[in-house]
Structure formats: structure tokens, C-alpha cells
Amino acid sequence: MSNxxxxxxxxxxxxxxxxxxxxxxxxxxxxxxxxxxxxNPCLASRKDLRDAVVAAxxxxxxxxxxxxxxxxxxxxxxxxxxxxxxxxxxEEIVNVTGATKTKADKEVTESIDRLVWYAGWTDKIASLAxxxxxxxxxxxxxxIPESMGVVAAIAPENPSLLGLIDAVAPIITSGNTxxxxxxxxxxxxxxxxxxxxxxxxxxxxxxxxxxxxxxEIAPWxxxxxxxxxxxxxxxxxxxxxxxxxxxxxxxxxxxxxxSADPGRIIAFMEAKTVWHPIGL
Amino acid sequence: xxxxYAPAPESRAIVTIKPKYGHFIGGKFVAGSKHFPTINPAxxxxxxxxxxxxxxDVDAAVKAARKAYANTWSKMSGKERGKYLYRIARIMQxxxxxxxxxxxxxxxxxxxxxxxxxxxxxxxxxxxxxxWADKLEYAGLGTSxxxxxxxxxxxxxxxxxxxxxxKVAPALAAGNTVVLKSAESTPLTALLFAEVCQQAELPAGVxxxxxxxxxxxxxxxxHPGIDKxxxxxxxxxxxxxxxxxxxxxxxxxxxxGGKAANIVFDDAPIDETVEGIVNGIFFNQGHVCCAGSxxxxxxNVAEEVLHKLKNRMEKIRVGDPMDKNTDVGAINSKEQLAxxxxxxxxxxxxxxxxxxxxxxxxxKGFWFAPTIFTGVTQAHRIAREEIFGPVLSVLxxxxxxxxxxxxxNTPFGLSAGIWSEKGSRTLWASQQLRAGVIxxxxxxxxxxxxxxxxxxxxxxxxxxxxHGLSAYLKGVSHE
Numbered sequence: 001m002s003n004x005x006x007x008x009x010x011x012x013x014x015x016x017x018x019x020x021x022x023x024x025x026x027x028x029x030x031x032x033x034x035x036x037x038x039x040n041p042c043l044a045s046r047k048d049l050r051d052a053v054v055a056a057x058x059x060x061x062x063x064x065x066x067x068x069x070x071x072x073x074x075x076x077x078x079x080x081x082x083x084x085x086x087x088x089x090x091e092e093i094v095n096v097t098g099a100t101k102t103k104a105d106k107e108v109t110e111s112i113d114r115l116v117w118y119a120g121w122t123d124k125i126a127s128l129a130x131x132x133x134x135x136x137x138x139x140x141x142x143x144i145p146e147s148m149g150v151v152a153a154i155a156p157e158n159p160s161l162l163g164l165i166d167a168v169a170p171i172i173t174s175g176n177t178x179x180x181x182x183x184x185x186x187x188x189x190x191x192x193x194x195x196x197x198x199x200x201x202x203x204x205x206x207x208x209x210x211x212x213x214x215x216e217i218a219p220w221x222x223x224x225x226x227x228x229x230x231x232x233x234x235x236x237x238x239x240x241x242x243x244x245x246x247x248x249x250x251x252x253x254x255x256x257x258x259s260a261d262p263g264r265i266i267a268f269m270e271a272k273t274v275w276h277p278i279g280l
Numbered sequence: 281x282x283x284x285y286a287p288a289p290e291s292r293a294i295v296t297i298k299p300k301y302g303h304f305i306g307g308k309f310v311a312g313s314k315h316f317p318t319i320n321p322a323x324x325x326x327x328x329x330x331x332x333x334x335x336x337d338v339d340a341a342v343k344a345a346r347k348a349y350a351n352t353w354s355k356m357s358g359k360e361r362g363k364y365l366y367r368i369a370r371i372m373q374x375x376x377x378x379x380x381x382x383x384x385x386x387x388x389x390x391x392x393x394x395x396x397x398x399x400x401x402x403x404x405x406x407x408x409x410x411x412w413a414d415k416l417e418y419a420g421l422g423t424s425x426x427x428x429x430x431x432x433x434x435x436x437x438x439x440x441x442x443x444x445x446x447k448v449a450p451a452l453a454a455g456n457t458v459v460l461k462s463a464e465s466t467p468l469t470a471l472l473f474a475e476v477c478q479q480a481e482l483p484a485g486v487x488x489x490x491x492x493x494x495x496x497x498x499x500x501x502x503h504p505g506i507d508k509x510x511x512x513x514x515x516x517x518x519x520x521x522x523x524x525x526x527x528x529x530x531x532x533x534x535x536x537g538g539k540a541a542n543i544v545f546d547d548a549p550i551d552e553t554v555e556g557i558v559n560g561i562f563f564n565q566g567h568v569c570c571a572g573s574x575x576x577x578x579x580n581v582a583e584e585v586l587h588k589l590k591n592r593m594e595k596i597r598v599g600d601p602m603d604k605n606t607d608v609g610a611i612n613s614k615e616q617l618a619x620x621x622x623x624x625x626x627x628x629x630x631x632x633x634x635x636x637x638x639x640x641x642x643x644k645g646f647w648f649a650p651t652i653f654t655g656v657t658q659a660h661r662i663a664r665e666e667i668f669g670p671v672l673s674v675l676x677x678x679x680x681x682x683x684x685x686x687x688x689n690t691p692f693g694l695s696a697g698i699w700s701e702k703g704s705r706t707l708w709a710s711q712q713l714r715a716g717v718i719x720x721x722x723x724x725x726x727x728x729x730x731x732x733x734x735x736x737x738x739x740x741x742x743x744x745x746x747h748g749l750s751a752y753l754k755g756v757s758h759e
Contacts (some may be wrong), residue, residue, distance in 0.1 A: 011331050080435055086734070123643060128420060129420075131731075131745060131746055131747075133727065133729040133730045134729055135723070135725070135729055135730050135732070136404065136729075137721065137727070139343050139725065141727070141729075141730050143730070143745065143747065145732050146317070146711075148735075151624055179722075204746055215631035228736070240526075241526045241527035242526075244522070244523075244526035245523045245526045245527075247522075248519050248522035248523045248526065249519070249735070250691070251515075251518065251519065251522060251534070251536075251736065251737050251740065252739060253740065268717065269718065270735050271731050271742050272710075272715070272716060272717075272718060273716065273717050273718070273730055273732065273745075274710045274718045275705070275717070275718070275719050275720065275725050275730070276720045276721060276722070277721055277722050
């Protein structure tokens with residue numbers, strides 16, 4: 001046994017491709033399943049959320065304009081990077097949640113495979129959700145789905161890694177950018193996942209990750225006027241009504257989901273219909 | 281030399297308007313308790329007394345719809361449901377002239393438009409959706425999509441029968457039953473549609489129509505027996521509805537306001553563009569949520585376009601909606617006229633320059649001359665707020681990027697127009713614009729196969745096409 005002291009990681013936020021501490025200086029204590037201290041992640045503030053939305057909005061034009069092929073390759077690259085660091089994720093999930101190694105391993109495997117699945121959707125979703133429309137007149141008329149803009153998401157408490165990926169992957173598949181609040185009790189794999197994102201050629205600001213309290217952040221997300229839509233899958237259904245009332249101020253599209261499904265991608269897309277006359 | 285048009289009035293003999301109407305509930309007309317008048321906005325003549333639905337009426341309508349849903353409509357095969365919808369479409373075509381005259385009398389829109397646009401499109405909507413009824417498993421929502429139940433539908437006064445068709449046809453095709461509330465000022469064609477349902481032998485309670493005002497609409501929105509709310513109207517009311525249904529499991533679609541940019545690039549075909557501008561803002565007196573109410577002209581052609589636009593506007597015929605040569609009819613109500621007058625006055629006071637062609641407006645009824653404001657900036661209220669009348673705000677731009685930035689600088693996102701002869705520029709602009717319907721080198725075109733609906737504060741969901749149908753079905757993973 002060596003007497004070497006571990007170099008422990010400071011868990012910070014992930015905003016605009018960088019790892020800032022919360023501007024509020026607030027943290028909270030995360031303990032593992034045995035009640036032993038693990039880390040002091042950031043308790044994100046309203047200002048952190050605003051900064052993240054600014055980053056997400058700025059990133060939207062470029063990410064939306066990127067080819068579907070390019071977005072697919074980047075999602076696939078995230079899966080590659082996650083695969084390469086799977087051991088670290090398994091260890092972190094076991095340590096924080098008390099899950100068995102087998103269970104944690106399964107979650108990481110599913111997370112990687114889910115990313116690969118979404119990577120393949122980027123250049124196919126338009127053929128599912130779009131159409132050409134045979135209007136009764138000399139017009140070429142087609143409907144294409146496109147991204148909405150900035151979507152905010154509340155990741156479920158558990159599974160903390162897979163749940164986070166299920167929240168962000170469908171949102172960015174179509175060209176949206178996202179601000180996601182990670183699991184409160186088990187936020188460490190989310191922040192380690194940010195390190196994966198930072199090395200996956202994902203443009204800064206496309207995925208922004210906050211840690212903190214749902215009851216604080218969710219209402220701020222709901223009332224933020226530059227957020228276009230919300231995924232509240234990770235929020236207790238008792239809280240949905242209040243969030244929907246606050247979100248009505250700019251008519252946010254607010255959804256929650258039970259499974260991974262192409263409908264989850266389409267829910268955060270807008271259908272645009274274009275008419276053009278046909279003639280000589 | 282000036283050519284005068286001789287009057288070419290459509291006869292109103294084809295319609296019979298009863299002195300008083302009740303609600304259509306459970307397949308029968310039932311008497312109302314309180315009544316209010318519906319008038320012809322072109323003459324202020326009282327056409328009929330309309331029932332004001334209260335709680336008991338809405339309860340009865342929901343009950344009838346629930347019963348029909350549980351016992352009849354949800355159990356019927358799609359094939360049979362479809363045949364009822366085909367019947368309705370055919371009867372609407374047979375009685376199209378009657379519908380057109382009635383629509384024009386109650387709404388004030390020119391007979392040319394009700395005859396050539398509203399009524400044929402309404403019938404086409406039923407014909408299109410009839411064909412969906414037995415093909416729902418191919419709508420992209422999984423192998424067994426299910427209806428939602430009872431739909432509460434609230435429609436506006438600008439396209440009364442057409443909006444009814446947009447709501448009722450997909451709901452019924454998907455297997456839902458409906459409680460529909462017509463607009464306060466335009467109930468008559470919905471009540472004639474009730475007769476069509478009877479002639480089509482549609483099972484009792486599948487379609488229920490109540491008449492009333494905003495209080496009736498609120499009763500529908502808040503009714504616990506309703507599974508789905510579909511609303512077309514103002515963004516203000518849309519937000520009230522969104523809040524009201526937040527604690528419930530009701531599904532919602534909202535078709536709300538707009539402030540569409542109609543962008544004219546310097547390579548546009550000017551004569552066609554001028555026609556498109558006129559159609560964009562003066563169609564249906566500008567009572568159109570997707571109206572091209574913000575004209576964005578590229579600076580180097582602005583003068584030429586405005587000159588030709590004013591020439592064209594001199595030839596717009598404003599007056600008797602029943603005259604087949606009329607282009608612009610009456611403003612739908614006294615309240616709407618007051619709102620248009622108020623916002624136009626704001627345009628004056630904020631420093632924009634008002635222009636209207638010389639035209640004589642009738643002395644009775646509600647009228648507003650086609651109007652353009654030049655020298656408008658983005659900060660002006662007439663560039664930001666929906667006027668819902670024949671008033672066009674004109675702005676200019678230098679570069680395509682500036683045009684897009686101005687066009688998207690609005691909380692609305694319903695529609696937009698692009699005028700350019702260059703294909704790549706047209707497609708580029710259509711990509712950049714944040715709006716649900718983009719008309720390139722055309723404007724205000726509608727079709728049952730073509731999804732319609734907005735981004736941002738212009739609403740939730742689409743109407744028309746496969747996209748619109750999905751708003752009446754369960755089958756996707758999200759709630």
C-alpha cells in the first residue's frame with residue numbers, strides 16, 4: 001500500500017465549453033450510499049442558468065446549420081469517447097449511488113449505445129417527420145422539421161448518466177442546443193460526461209450542464225423568455241402544473257417522456273411548410 | 281378613360297335564416313335560454329338571435345359527446361367513419377352557394393372569397409380527412425394510434441366555416457367526438473353545418489355545436505369532461521388557455537396571432553409581387569392571423585414597389601360584400617373596427633406616414649379603407665402588434681441578412697413571404713425565417729394536405745396534413 005494522497009477532482013459546471021464554478025459561490029455536499037463525503041458540486045444560480053442560455057442561444061445558429069451528417073458524426077464521437085472512459089463512469093456510479101458493478105456497467109453500456117442510436121437519427125428524422133404535400137394547385141409544397149432553438153431539460157435523478165443522455169441526445173440530434181440540470185443526488189457522472197463532451201468536437205455551448213436543486217432551477221427555466229421548450233421528464237409530476245403555468249408566458253413547448261423514441265426528437269422540432277408556385 | 285363596374289349582387293334568396301337559433305346537442309337543436317343578436321357587419325341589420333350557452337348547455341353538449349364517443353364513434357370502424365365524413369364533404373359541396381351567401385352575410389367578407397376560398401376549402405378539408413379515417417395506422421404514430429376522446433374546439437370569426445372544418449374534420453377522422461363553439465359574431469354557418477350533420481345522418485352527439493361568447497369558451501376550456509382543447513384566436517387568450525389546462529391532462533393545440541413579414545428582394549418580379557402584397561394584407565380585410573402585415577422592401581426597389589402598390593390599391597373595390605366584384609368587404613364587428621382605428625392612430629402619433637386610396641365607404645356598417653403606413657421602424661407598435669385589419673406597415677432593408685433579422689424580430693412565428701426570382705436566395709430565406717408557413721412568390725395559400733401553424737408565440741401544433749391529424753391521436757411517447 002502506498003501512502004500517496006489521491007488528487008481529487010473539483011466538480012464544476014459546464015457552460016459554453018468551459019468549466020466555470022458557479023458565480024454564486026454556492027456548493028452542496030454529495031455523499032455516497034454509505035454516507036461518506038464524495039464531493040462539493042456547484043449549486044447553480046439563476047445567473048448561471050442565464051449564462052448557459054446565452055451560450056446555448058449563441059451556439060444554436062451554427063449547430064442548426066451543421067449538416068445532419070456532421071451532427072451524427074459528433075454524436076458518434078461522444079459515444080467513442082464515453083466507451084474509452086467507461087471504467088471511470090462505472091466506478092463513479094458505483095461509488096455515488098451504491099449500485100452494483102454489474103448494474104453500473106449496464107447503465108454505461110446503454111448510455112453508449114443510446115448515443116450511437118441517436119447519432120443515426122440525425123439524417124433520418126426529417127424523412128419521418130417531413131412530407132411533400134400534394135396541394136390542389138400549381139405549387140410545390142413541402143414540410144420540413146427543424147430545430148426549435150434552445151431547449152432546457154431536467155434530467156431524472158436516476159439513472160443519473162443514462163437519464164442525462166436520454167434528455168440531451170434527442171434535443172441536440174435535430175440541431176437544438178440544450179441547458180440541462182443533472183441529477184441532484186448523483187451529479188458526478190454528469191460532470192464527468194462534460195469532460196467527454198469537451199473532447200468530442202462538440203461546439204461550445206451546444207450542451208450546457210448545471211448541477212443544483214430542481215426546485216430552484218426548474219421555475220427559472222420555465223420563466224426564462226429565451227428558452228423555447230422544456231423537457232421536464234426528471235421533475236416530479238406534482239410539479240408539472242406550476243412549470244407549465246410559468247412556461248405559458250412565451251408558450252414554451254413542455255413535454256415529459258417515458259422512453260427513448262423518435263417522438264422524443266420530433267417533440268422539440270417545428271414543422272415548417274414552404275410553398276412555391278410551379279410554372280414556366 | 282375610367283370603366284365603371286355595374287353592380288353584380290349575389291342573391292340572398294338561397295338562404296333561410298331563422299329568427300332565433302338554439303344549440304345543436306345530441307343530434308338535435310335545443311332551445312337556449314339567453315340570446316344575443318348576430319348582425320350583418322356590412323349593414324348592421326340584425327340577422328338572427330343566437331343562444332348564449334351557459335354551464336348547463338356546455339355540460340349537456342359534453343355529455344352527449346362523451347356518450348357518442350363511448351357508445352358509437354370510438355367503436356365504429358375507420359372505414360365507416362370515413363364514409364360519414366365523405367357524406368359531409370359532398371353535402372357541403374352541394375350546398376356551397378348557400379354556405380357562401382350565409383358566410384358573407386354574417387361575416388362581411390366578399391362573396392368572391394367565401395364562394396371561391398372559404399367554402400370549397402372547408403369541403404376539401406372534410407374530403408381529405410375522410411380518407412384518413414381508415415388509414416390511421418399509417419400516420420406515423422405507431423401501429424395502433426388511439427383517439428383522445430372528446431375534443432372542445434373554439435373557433436374565430438375570420439373564417440367561420442373553414443375554421444370549423446379545420447377543427448372538426450381531423451377530430452372526427454381520428455375517432456374523437458367534438459363540442460365546438462362558434463365565434464360570437466359569426467355563428468350562422470356553424471348552425472347550417474349542424475343541419476348538414478343531420479342530413480348526413482351522422483350519429484347523434486358526434487358533433488355538438490354551442491354558440492356563445494368568451495364565457496362559453498371558458499366553460500369548455502375548464503370542463504373536466506373534455507380531453508383535448510383546440511383553439512384558434514388571439515395569443516393573449518391562447519396563453520390564458522395554456523395556463524388553465526396546465527394542471528390537467530388535456531392535450532392542447534393553439535393557432536394564435538401573427539405579424540408576418542413579407543420580404544421583397546430587389547430581384548423580385550415587381551408586378552406579381554404587388555399582387556402578392558395586396559393579397560397578403562387585404563385578403564379577408566386583413567382579418568387573417570397569417571396576413572403579410574409587415575412589408576419589408578429592399579431599399580433599391582422600395583420606391584418602385586410603393587408606387588405600383590399605390591396604383592394597384594387605387595383599383596381595390598371596397599364595399600358591398602354581396603357584390604361579386606367587391607375585393608374588400610366589411611370589418612367584422614364594431615369592436616374590431618375600434619381596435620383597427622386605435623392602432624392606426626398610434627401609427628400616426630408614432631410618426632409613420634399613412635396613405636389610403638380615395639374610396640367611398642358605405643354609411644352603414646363597419647368599414648376601414650385599405651391603408652399603408654410608410655416610414656415604419658421596428659420599434660413602432662404597428663410593426664409589432666397584430667392589427668387584424670387592412671393595414672400594412674412598410675419597412676425597408678439593405679441586405680438579405682438585415683431582412684431576415686427584421687423578419688424574425690417578433691415573438692410571433694406563424695408565416696412569412698419571400699419575393700425573389702433567384703431560387704437559391706428564396707430557399708436560403710425560407711431556411712432562415714422562423715415561421716411555420718413560408719410563402720415564396722405567393723401568399724395566403726391554404727390546402728388540407730398542407731400543415732399550417734406557428735413557431736414561438738403563434739401557437740402549438742399544426743392543422744392540416746399528417747401533422748395536423750396527429751394532434752388528435754395518441755401514439756407518440758411523450759405526454
